[in-house]
Amino acid sequence: MSTQVPETQETEESEAETETESVPVAQQQRQQRKTERRERVAERERERTEEEAASDESRYHLKVFRYDPEVEGKQEPRFDEFHVPYHKGMTVLDALIYARDHFDSSLTFRHSCRQAICGSDAMFVNGSQRLCCKTQLSDLEQPVRVEPLPYQEVVKDLVVDMEHFYDQMEAVEPYFQTNDLPDGELEEQRQTRENREKVKMSTRCIWCGACMSSCNIAAGDNEYLGPAAINKAYRFAMDEREGSDMKEHRMRILEQEHGVWRCQTQFSCTEVCPKDIPLTAHIQELKREAVKNNLKFW
Amino acid sequence: MYEHDVIVVGAGGAGLRAAIAAQEEGADVAIVSKLHPVRSHTGAAEGGINAALRDGDSWEDHAYDTMKGSDYLGDAPAIETLCQDSPKETIQLEHWGMAFSRDDDGRVSQRPFGGLSFPRTTYAGAETGHQLLHTMYEQLVKRGIKVYDEWYVLNLAVSDEEVPEDRTCHGIVAYDIQSGEVSGFRARNGVILATGGPGQVYDHTTNAVANTGDGVAMAYRAGVPMEDMEFIQFHPTTLPSTGVLITEGVRGEGGILYNENGERLMFEYGYANNAGELASRDVVSRAELTEINAGRGIDDEYVHLDMRHLGEERIIDRLENIVHLSEDFEGVDPLEEPMPVKPGQHYAMGGVETDENGETCITGLYAAGECACASVHGSNRLGGNALPELIVFGRRAGAHAAGKDLGTAEITTGKRGEWEAGEVDTPVAPGAVRGTDEDAVADGGKAPDGGAVAATGDEIVTRAVDAENRRIDRLMTKEDGVQHAEIRSEVQKSMTRHVNVFREKDGLKQALRDLREARERYTDVYVNDPSRTYNTDLIQTIETRNILDLAEAITLGALARNEFRGAHWRKEHQERDDENWLKHTMLSWNDGSPELWYKPVILEGEEKTYEPKIRSY
Ligand SMILES: Cc1cc2nc3c(=O)[nH]c(=O)nc-3n(C[C@H](O)[C@H](O)[C@H](O)COP(=O)(O)OP(=O)(O)OC[C@H]3O[C@@H](n4cnc5c(N)ncnc54)[C@H](O)[C@@H]3O)c2cc1C
Ligand code: SF4
Ligand code: FES
Numbered sequence: 001m002s003t004q005v006p007e008t009q010e011t012e013e014s015e016a017e018t019e020t021e022s023v024p025v026a027q028q029q030r031q032q033r034k035t036e037r038r039e040r041v042a043e044r045e046r047e048r049t050e051e052e053a054a055s056d057e058s059r060y061h062l063k064v065f066r067y068d069p070e071v072e073g074k075q076e077p078r079f080d081e082f083h084v085p086y087h088k089g090m091t092v093l094d095a096l097i098y099a100r101d102h103f104d105s106s107l108t109f110r111h112s113c114r115q116a117i118c119g120s121d122a123m124f125v126n127g128s129q130r131l132c133c134k135t136q137l138s139d140l141e142q143p144v145r146v147e148p149l150p151y152q153e154v155v156k157d158l159v160v161d162m163e164h165f166y167d168q169m170e171a172v173e174p175y176f177q178t179n180d181l182p183d184g185e186l187e188e189q190r191q192t193r194e195n196r197e198k199v200k201m202s203t204r205c206i207w208c209g210a211c212m213s214s215c216n217i218a219a220g221d222n223e224y225l226g227p228a229a230i231n232k233a234y235r236f237a238m239d240e241r242e243g244s245d246m247k248e249h250r251m252r253i254l255e256q257e258h259g260v261w262r263c264q265t266q267f268s269c270t271e272v273c274p275k276d277i278p279l280t281a282h283i284q285e286l287k288r289e290a291v292k293n294n295l296k297f298w
Numbered sequence: 299m300y301e302h303d304v305i306v307v308g309a310g311g312a313g314l315r316a317a318i319a320a321q322e323e324g325a326d327v328a329i330v331s332k333l334h335p336v337r338s339h340t341g342a343a344e345g346g347i348n349a350a351l352r353d354g355d356s357w358e359d360h361a362y363d364t365m366k367g368s369d370y371l372g373d374a375p376a377i378e379t380l381c382q383d384s385p386k387e388t389i390q391l392e393h394w395g396m397a398f399s400r401d402d403d404g405r406v407s408q409r410p411f412g413g414l415s416f417p418r419t420t421y422a423g424a425e426t427g428h429q430l431l432h433t434m435y436e437q438l439v440k441r442g443i444k445v446y447d448e449w450y451v452l453n454l455a456v457s458d459e460e461v462p463e464d465r466t467c468h469g470i471v472a473y474d475i476q477s478g479e480v481s482g483f484r485a486r487n488g489v490i491l492a493t494g495g496p497g498q499v500y501d502h503t504t505n506a507v508a509n510t511g512d513g514v515a516m517a518y519r520a521g522v523p524m525e526d527m528e529f530i531q532f533h534p535t536t537l538p539s540t541g542v543l544i545t546e547g548v549r550g551e552g553g554i555l556y557n558e559n560g561e562r563l564m565f566e567y568g569y570a571n572n573a574g575e576l577a578s579r580d581v582v583s584r585a586e587l588t589e590i591n592a593g594r595g596i597d598d599e600y601v602h603l604d605m606r607h608l609g610e611e612r613i614i615d616r617l618e619n620i621v622h623l624s625e626d627f628e629g630v631d632p633l634e635e636p637m638p639v640k641p642g643q644h645y646a647m648g649g650v651e652t653d654e655n656g657e658t659c660i661t662g663l664y665a666a667g668e669c670a671c672a673s674v675h676g677s678n679r680l681g682g683n684a685l686p687e688l689i690v691f692g693r694r695a696g697a698h699a700a701g702k703d704l705g706t707a708e709i710t711t712g713k714r715g716e717w718e719a720g721e722v723d724t725p726v727a728p729g730a731v732r733g734t735d736e737d738a739v740a741d742g743g744k745a746p747d748g749g750a751v752a753a754t755g756d757e758i759v760t761r762a763v764d765a766e767n768r769r770i771d772r773l774m775t776k777e778d779g780v781q782h783a784e785i786r787s788e789v790q791k792s793m794t795r796h797v798n799v800f801r802e803k804d805g806l807k808q809a810l811r812d813l814r815e816a817r818e819r820y821t822d823v824y825v826n827d828p829s830r831t832y833n834t835d836l837i838q839t840i841e842t843r844n845i846l847d848l849a850e851a852i853t854l855g856a857l858a859r860n861e862f863r864g865a866h867w868r869k870e871h872q873e874r875d876d877e878n879w880l881k882h883t884m885l886s887w888n889d890g891s892p893e894l895w896y897k898p899v900i901l902e903g904e905e906k907t908y909e910p911k912i913r914s915y
Binding site: 068069070071088089100101102104105106108109110111112113114115116117118119120134155156157159162166170173174175176178181182185186187188189190191192193196199200203204206207236239241242 | 333334336337338339341342351385386389390392393394395397398399400401402403404405406423425428429432433436437439440476506507508539540542543622623626627628629781782783787825826827828829830831832833834835
């Protein structure tokens with residue numbers, strides 16, 4: 001081996017001992033680790049109970065939804081309380097991570113980018129759909145209630161099943177389709193600045209599912225395409241590069257029974273969308289297009 | 299057991315592009331990803347994609363800039379491939395409908411970026427990665443490519459030959475996060491790793507929480523060398539409280555850096571008298587930290603990035619996303635005030651050693667994207683060069699794995715070509731801790747028991763599945779112990795303290811000691827959550843093991859490299875040393891301990907040789 005280990009006599013010796021007959025050393029080490037570990041567990045427990053008791057203002061009080069089909073005691077949904085030390089700028093996601101890493105490692109939620117772009121941590125916080133990473137604790141009243149997105153099947157704790165949402169997104173043929181590609185592979189299709197501006201907001205969707213979960217109609221009609229999928233269709237229908245035939249095809253998908261006409265203009269989706277996409281306006285515009293084109297409507 | 303021709307691990311830009319390419323070559327391809335594709339971190343990329351698209355620009359100029367930016371540690375065949383293929387790949391995205399920003403004539407817009415001699419960064423506002431990721435996922439849906447989403451890949455199933463170069467990868471072992479089921483996936487043609495960066499090695503990073511370096515660690519333990527791991531890019535403009543990135547596009551559009559005295563630091567203190575704020579990232583990061591250390595930082599922590607003079611209209615047109623990020627994550631409205639910024643971990647130049655076809659030294663194992671090191675970035679990546687890397691090398695890996703003939707690679711991998719042994723003076727033994735409990739560290743990449751040479755691919759996959767089941771059982775049945783979160787946070791703290799922008803010998807040694815301690819504690823790690831359903835405790839515990847291996851590789855490489863090159867600054871060695879160090883750092887996992895060796899840099903391109911010059915901006 002070419003990796004030199006000059007200062008390591010100590011380590012090398014103890015390693016050799018572990019492997020051969022010198023059991024007492026290994027046992028001692030194990031014992032010591034056990035003691036350390038017990039102390040750590042006790043420390044964590046202390047931290048937690050102290051917090052439970054304290055009504056310290058520098059801590060935030062969270063009530064978090066818990067459910068796990070497999071674990072006794074969690075099979076019935078319940079709320080757990082956590083008191084998380086607060087620092088300026090702390091978000092709901094930061095608080096959940098703290099609670100998980102310090103108090104209960106089985107607390108389960110999705111998250112990844114922590115910058116409002118992966119769309120994985122939409123939850124129901126104090127009665128409204130929000131991205132946890134984008135929501136400052138200081139904007140919320142205590143106790144902060146964190147629940148999974150309503151009207152979705154709960155997999156565990158704050159994790160919901162997104163399959164239905166994905167299916168609806170995929171039902172609108174969510175991909176660019178044109179017969180009019182330039183000849184050269186280095187030749188781009190032209191798009192005017194204005195047209196890009198028109199579709200810009202619709203392209204911002206991060207598939208978080210907040211809109212769908214806030215929509216009464218979607219809650220009652222499982223087949224309703226829902227605001228996110230309709231917005232996805234809008235993104236392509238309004239893109240001048242796709243051409244008019246394709247637009248007609250898209251309009252036919254949108255006009256079906258569970259398409260745009262289901263929307264009752266309640267604006268709840270627009271209110272919760274963390275990307276500020278004017279969802280209701282997009283749906284309305286598509287309804288107008290449908291009428292204008294004098295295609296089938298009911 | 300599931301079975302496909304090509305299996306792609308990871309669904310960011312590189313993984314999606316690889317899958318599309320493999321399918322175009324007629325392969326039955328599937329993606330296995332721990333996140334649903336649209337949740338991948340590629341979505342966070344902001345600034346843009348470099349591609350020589352315009353008159354007055356050329357792939358040769360792009361290659362020259364990239365080689366210079368790499369501080370002559372890039373391999374010319376890989377760099378030239380990147381720059382030649384990027385225009386076509388970028389326009390391919392446009393043909394797939396990607397919503398690029400547009401010029402008045404309807405063509406895609408381009409802007410200046412650090413270290414580029416031409417404004418060739420093609421972009422979609424300050425959300426290029428989001429647009430790119432979604433556009434490619436749409437193509438996946440269109441083609442009906444199978445995605446196993448929320449499946450965590452635990453390990454590779456690789457045959458057991460003595461020498462890594464003789465081994466073959468037959469598939470992977472993965473864990474269905476929602477159900478807890480562990481399954482084998484047999485790959486008839488090849489496995490492509492596209493698992494992204496290792497940002498979670500550090501505690502102040504622009505990377506997502508999912509970026510834990512899994513693919514690199516798996517390939518490493520299966521016998522593929524990690525290349526140039528010490529070269530970690532720190533981005534000069536991240537928000538101090540979260541590490542959220544403020545794109546280089548802000549400086550590209552004319553944003554200015556000021557210190558506490560309101561001085562334009564890049565010029566005032568001569569850090570980059572020509573390029574100023576647009577010098578490459580390593581130069582600007584050091585400049586900022588030097589200011590902070592000299593007491594000219596604000597709150598002793600950061601400097602200011604000001605873009606107010608650009609005017610609201612231009613800001614909203616080109617950088618709107620930045621306004622939201624700054625407001626939401628730092629509480630600063632950049633139309634009214636300058637933004638606080640400091641350097642943060644951003645990108646790993648190193649990774650799984652591959653050639654310019656994406657292939658590793660193990661037959662049937664490929665890597666692409668940030669987890670790979672085809673060696674296009676050398677010791678410093680230019681902004682806007684990672685996204686083209688994803689699509690160029692993603693496509694090549696996918697096509698090659700599916701059987702397309704891309705010609706013979708010029709870059710040799712593994713210990714086949716010229717190489718020399720390396721030496722490093724470490725204070726503690728690196729590598730696995732040999733505890734009494736074998737299963738505690740039983741996660742080598744190869745099939746676990748010997749004599750497997752003659753075994754069939756199916757058997758090798760089955761055996762790997764058994765080994766992973768044992769590992770999981772052990773972690774889940776252990777009554778108590780240390781939790782991964784503690785170990786992870788210690789590693790992150792030590793790395794940020796000692797293996798950051800500025801590095802010195804004693805600090806690097808301290809980091810190795812800390813890592814050793816963390817490894818020892820890891821032998822006692824346990825999973826508290828008893829449930830098989832969506833057990834993030836278990837997954838993070840396994841990720842933490844990967845973080846440990848990567849952190850150690852970064853530190854070992856940094857301690858050994860006694861020179862100053864690109865992003866790797868050493869207090870004791872303030873000069874680039876071309877005579878001794880024009881070579882790639884390689885680390886191979888040899889029976890549980892890292893072996894250090896080197897291979898030469900390839901500076902000979904298609905038509906010319908890139909002569910190392912002093913890098914000044
Ligand atoms: C904030 C930010 C801004 C950036 N801006 C730019 C820019 O403007 N221009 C540019 O060129 N570059 C930019 N970069 C760099 C570039 O975005 C990244 O290098 C690139 O997106 C990485 O893509 P990837 O496909 O390799 O990995 P990722 O997009 O990170 O994808 C990794 C995938 O692997 C999966 N995965 C990981 N581990 C496992 C496992 N064990 N099992 C199963 N699946 C797994 C994940 O689920 C994910 O799907 C930026 C990076 C960041 C962080
Ligand atoms: S439209 Fe808005 S709320 Fe709905 S999924 Fe997209 S980003 Fe989320
Ligand atoms: S963690 Fe990605 S959107 Fe919140």
